[in-house]
Amino acid sequence: MFNLNIIHSCVYSGVYGLVNINISSFDVVLSYVITIIVSIIFALILRVPLLPNKPYMYSFDVSALYPTPIIAMGILSLFFVLGYTFIYNGIVLSVVIGIVTSLFVKYLFYEVFPKPLQNDGEEAS
Structure with missing residues (x-):
């Protein structure tokens, strides 16, 4: 019914856009975990x-x-799909993206994505 070998071969043959990744699956997962941890910790540092x-x-x-x-995970996946991993198999890139994303959320998020309006015309709080 659901053959995992077909999905595995499709992913590594480039059907899902992952053909440009030149690093191992472990390094990709490690980069995602580092991005998540760094973005949360740095966001907490920024209060x-x-x-x-x-x-x-x-x-x-x-x-x-x-x-x-x-x-942060979305931006990191865009870099991986484009084939850009920087140095140390994407670990430094994941740290930089985690820091930049937390700065974006703290200072620019509401400029790019404003809060929706309530019924009386004011922004939601």
């Missing part, structure tokens, strides 16, 4: 709250857990 305000479901506040590591 971004760990969790958004309650209620979490309707909160449009940024936090260290969301969207900081999600944006």
Whole structure:
């Protein structure tokens, strides 16, 4: 029903855009983990709250857990798909992306993605 060998061969043959990666799967996973950890820690150093305000479901506040590591992983995957890993198999690149992403979330996130308007015309808090 679901053959993993076909998916494995498709991924390594470039069907999903991963043909340009010249590093091992372990290095890719390690780079993602480092990006997540660095972005969360550096966001906490910049005093971004760990969790958004309650209620979490309707909160449009940024936090260290969301969207900081999600944006960092997306940017890192763009670099990997383009085949750019920098030095040390992408580890230095993952640290730099984690720091830049946390700076982006702290200072520029609401400039790029403004909060939605409420019913009375004011921004959501």
